[in-house]
Amino acid sequence: MTAGEVRVLLPEVLAATAEGQRELTLSGADGLTVGSLLDALALRYPVLERRIRDETGMLRRYVNIYIDGQDIRGLDRQDSVLGSGAEVLVLQSIAGG
Template identity: 70%
Template structure:
């Protein structure tokens, strides 16, 4: 990965939907947002997109996304900017008891 790429980190539970990998990288481009990043992931991995977003394109309630450690819910949600070199962590909550 170069300093201009965006690193996407997935938990094991989502890795199978991304071809079995837990880390992906995409080119870091000006104007990249969480939403456009998810659009790109969705075109490569449709099953992964369905696990992350609902039919309206909204991030599912039980999915947490962090850009460089900041929860997108405290930023601008899917409109949050993703800078070149950033790390995006996508976590799916697991219920248990």
């Protein structure tokens, strides 16, 4: 990964909606927020977008996003700013019983 890039890590269940890729890299990360990152991903992977955010643009309640290990719910949520070289982990809770 080079300067100005952000790495997005997806679990297998979400990777299926991103052409099977478990790791995505976005360039031009300076000043990027989680929301603008998700907007950029939505252009490339619309099905992934629908799995992460609802029709109002809010994160689905069973989706957790971490920036360098920190839950964005403890930060500024979708307004959280991503630094160059940030690692964004998107997790989808799995229910079972």
